[in-house]
Amino acid sequence: MAKILVVTSGKGGVGKTTTSAAIGTGLALRGHKTVIVDFDVGLRNLDLIMGCERRVVYDFVNVVNGEANLQQALIKDKRLENLFVLAASQTRDKDALTLEGVEKVLMELKETFDYVVCDSPAGIEKGAHLAMYFADEAIVVTNPEVSSVRDSDRMLGLLSSKSRRAERGEEPIKEHLLITRYNPERVVNGEMLSIADVEEILAIKLKGVIPESQAVLKASNQGVPVILDDQSDAGQAYSDTVERLLGKEKELRFVDVQKKGFFERLFGSK
Numbered sequence: 001m002a003k004i005l006v007v008t009s010g011k012g013g014v015g016k017t018t019t020s021a022a023i024g025t026g027l028a029l030r031g032h033k034t035v036i037v038d039f040d041v042g043l044r045n046l047d048l049i050m051g052c053e054r055r056v057v058y059d060f061v062n063v064v065n066g067e068a069n070l071q072q073a074l075i076k077d078k079r080l081e082n083l084f085v086l087a088a089s090q091t092r093d094k095d096a097l098t099l100e101g102v103e104k105v106l107m108e109l110k111e112t113f114d115y116v117v118c119d120s121p122a123g124i125e126k127g128a129h130l131a132m133y134f135a136d137e138a139i140v141v142t143n144p145e146v147s148s149v150r151d152s153d154r155m156l157g158l159l160s161s162k163s164r165r166a167e168r169g170e171e172p173i174k175e176h177l178l179i180t181r182y183n184p185e186r187v188v189n190g191e192m193l194s195i196a197d198v199e200e201i202l203a204i205k206l207k208g209v210i211p212e213s214q215a216v217l218k219a220s221n222q223g224v225p226v227i228l229d230d231q232s233d234a235g236q237a238y239s240d241t242v243e244r245l246l247g248k249e250k251e252l253r254f255v256d257v258q259k260k261g262f263f264e265r266l267f268g269s270k
């Protein structure tokens with residue numbers, strides 16, 4: 001059965017698009033036919049992070065409006081056989097997507113894909129609502145700081161009350177917690193919430209912790225999802241997260257303060 005997975009957060013700039021690209025790519029790497037859909041109308045970030053921005057001819061809004069069919073709008077990843085992107089529109093009209101239009105496109109995608117990964121825009125308003133409304137599962141992306149956790153908590157309230165599953169009284173959306181931009185040193189110094197703090201406040205199952213990492217910016221500048229950088233800490237942490245989403249047990253990595261080597265202690269580190 002095809003699954004619709006929304007990557008959502010409430011607060012902006014926490015790492016949703018980075019996560020959508022990484023998780024979507026990770027699922028495709030493991031043999032699942034996957035499409036990543038950009039719901040961020042007006043911004044179009046996903047195609048940059050996936051490195052397919054020059055290939056966008058038709059987008060999500062064109063399909064909703066009947067100006068193109070899905071085959072015309074789906075962009076096939078140049079690295080992976082079973083990975084596709086549906087880009088967001090650059091139109092300034094934030095109302096270009098409607099619930100009926102989104103439903104039509106998602107239901108059609110469900111017929112041919114194993115996973116439909118929806119990259120939500122920031123906030124809890126219309127765009128974020130459209131991205132989560134039809135979801136079967138939600139990855140709630142949270143940074144270990146109070147404002148991000150608070151907004152994620154509001155999003156959890158919406159997932160359990162304003163989604164289609166909630167409105168129909170069906171089995172609730174399965175919620176997964178993903179902590180991103182985690183910096184163990186800052187936690188030890190009391191500048192960031194700990195993993196346990198975040199888990200306690202949100203009380204949903206933790207599926208991964210992605211460290212703050214320079215590899216993320218480097219990868220996005222190159223248009224490569226960071227999960228394909230399998231030497232990087234963030235790439236490996238995303239791989240572990242995908243494994244856990246698929247039901248495997250994996251210990252958390254990159255969550256403890258690294259003991260500094262002699263030279264680093266002597267000269268300091270970045």
Ligand SMILES: Nc1ncnc2c1ncn2[C@@H]1O[C@H](COP(=O)(O)OP(=O)(O)OP(=O)(O)O)[C@@H](O)[C@H]1O
Nearest residue numbers: 012013014015016017018122181211212213216217
């Ligand atoms: N683990 C990480 N380490 C370092 N930087 C990160 C990490 N994750 C994300 N970033 C950076 O944070 C910024 C925001 O990331 P991203 O665009 O994925 O967030 P977003 O939640 O999609 O934002 P928006 O709400 O605007 O859509 C980017 O510059 C990205 O490179």
Ligand SMILES: [Mg+2]
Nearest residue numbers: 016017040045
């Ligand atoms: Mg984004």
